[in-house]
Amino acid sequence: MTNKKNLYLNKPQFQAELDRCLNCKAEPCMHACPVGCNPREFIELAKAQKFDMAATSIMDKNILGQTCGLVCPDYFCMKACTRRHIDFPINIPGVQATILQNYREEKAAFSPIADNGLNLAVIGAGPAGLSAAAELAKSGCKVTLFEAENKIGGAVNLIPEDRLPRDVIEKDWAYVFNPERVTLKLNTTVTDIPALLSSYDAVIVAAGEHNVMGLRIKGDEYALSYIEYLKNPQNYQTTGRVAVIGGGNVAVDCALTAKAQGAASVEMFVRRRLADMRITEAEHLDLLRREIDVSPLTSPTEIVKDGDKYKLSVCKNKIVDGKAAALEGTTITLPAFDLIIKAVGSRADEKTEHEKIIYAGDCQTGGSTVVQAVASGRAAAKEILDRITKR
Ligand SMILES: Cc1cc2nc3c(=O)[nH]c(=O)nc-3n(C[C@H](O)[C@H](O)[C@H](O)COP(=O)(O)OP(=O)(O)OC[C@H]3O[C@@H](n4cnc5c(N)ncnc54)[C@H](O)[C@@H]3O)c2cc1C
Ligand code: SF4
CATH class of the missing domain: 3.40.50.720 (NAD(P)-binding Rossmann-like Domain)
Known part of the structure; x- marks a missing residue:
């Protein structure tokens, strides 16, 4: 991959985020966290250099504390952070991931547990x-x-x-x-x-x-499922054109991965409006930064194999009563895709x-x-x- 990111905070960044915490007694960040992690507490412990206790505070509530620190979206603890009313929210996931990356023991200390016979x-x-x-x-x-x-x-x-x-x-x-x-x-x-x-x-x-959902169009079998693609993206590496069908965060991951793997162009086809895409602000920015084209209000209608490439037909949609409906007479055929990935959900x-x-x-x-x-x-x-x- 070429789009390497800094996943953890460096020392000055880490200290700056700790210093920005207002130590709110109401703990809005904790109440917004689905597992009840307590950022106010682990930040206070880190401020006092009690890093092992900060790590334990996180892991006691969330067994996947470091994973979540790297992938939690910004609409839980960060959205509730009081600091957002002053300037911008504390990067709580970043602080959490950094504490666990740098200061956690390899294994929790287990106290003896009485067997309950179950x-x-x-x-x-x-x-x-x-x-x-x-x-x-x-x-x-x-x-x-x-x-x-x-x-x-x-x-x-x-x-x-x-x-x-x-x-x-x-x-x-x-x-x-x-x-x-x-x-x-x-x-x-x-x-x-x-x-x-x-x-x-x-x-x-x-x-x-x-169970990956199909596109329900002729030629669906030519579109690769996001699971197959993301399991081994290197197997589908191309320097040509890639189409991604879908507008959620999984579709964004497919598009960014294809670009990072060397695709000349990646275009996302999204059934609804840009504003309806269920993705975070950071993902929106990544799409812009990585020059991914996004075609909103657009649905695939057919895929045809054409030698070693694929032709993708799409039509425009309008929103009627909150639902996307095809606009008649708008179908066009786009030639020469090297890879078409479907990421429209699973069951x-x-x-x-x-x-x-x-x-x-x-x-x-x-x-x-x-x-x-x-x-x-x-x-x-x-x-x-x-x-x-x-x-
Ligand atoms: C591309 C992608 C990007 C994502 N990005 C984020 C993100 O940035 N942030 C975030 O918070 N979430 C993200 N998610 C969502 C997150 O990964 C899922 O919500 C989470 O993994 C769901 O956990 P789960 O345990 O319910 O199911 P899964 O993680 O799907 O685990 C189910 C497990 O059950 C196993 N299994 C299934 N059937 C059987 C069987 N019959 N016998 C034995 N084993 C079986 C499977 O092999 C699998 O290991 C992303 C998901 C995807 C696909
Ligand atoms: S980063 Fe995730 S786990 Fe940690 S407090 Fe925020 S929502 Fe909870």
Whole structure:
């Protein structure tokens, strides 16, 4: 990748952010954080040079503290920061990531936990499954964590490496992983969820949303899914033209990655208006900086293979009653794309209704964020324990 960013704050930047904190007693940042991390507290501890305590304060609330420090969007703690009314909000995620990068021990100190005799299964080792497993382990359960892939992380592994180096989630997990309580089974796909109940007291499903939605147009099969693309972007490297269909943050990651991999031009086709794109301010700026063309109110209508290139037909839309509707007579055909990537969303598997099976993370809430998936996994662990211990 060529668009290298500074992921952590340097010493003067770090100190400046600590100094700017107003130490608000109402703690609006904490209330805005889905997992209840307390920036006021960890910033005060860092100001007092108590960095190990600052690191513990973060990790006690958020098992993926460093990951979240690098990828949390600006609409949680930063949006609530009082300092934004004076000049601009404190870069709380940056401070959080920097504390953990520079001052965290490799492993948490575990106090002895009394075994509660319960044995639970968790499906999926993405943020929600990891969080659920850690919470159950803290409560004294034995946990088996099943993961279909050969590594932990789930969709986090699709976040481009220039935003999130691959070893960060491993480092977060190594800190909280308690091998006496949690057995991690990689390369193990669970195909029959109810059958697990013959060996386990309950099951938490945190399987994410891995069924990529199609474009519902002729030639859909020529568009590469964002999952395939982002897993191994180097396999699809091109110096030619790339089209990305979709207008969310995943589509932005595809577009920026294609540009960083050397594409001469990258064009995003977005069904709705620019203002409707569900992306952060930083992502908007990245699109401008990296010279990605964005065509709003535009939908694909057909893809045709043309030798080793693809022709993409698109039409213009208008917004009627809040929905995008095609404008007749506006279809044009754009030739010579080397790669077309679809990033218009994905769906979870069908759910099984059962008192002892509970869902967490993106498969429960729809596409969200790492920090929300961590919160959801923790809540699911508490709820299932409540259910099975009140029998
Ligand atoms: C390209 C991209 C960029 C993103 N950028 C950001 C960002 O900047 N900030 C942010 O906060 N969030 C971001 N997200 C969203 C974030 O990654 C997800 O919200 C989060 O990973 C959801 O966690 P989860 O645990 O619910 O599901 P997932 O992370 O999808 O994990 C589900 C896991 O379950 C496993 N699994 C599925 N079925 C089975 C089975 N039958 N048996 C065993 N294992 C199974 C999967 O292999 C996977 O590892 C991004 C997502 C993508 C795709
Ligand atoms: S976990 Fe994310 S939202 Fe919560 S305080 Fe940290 S950076 Fe902010």
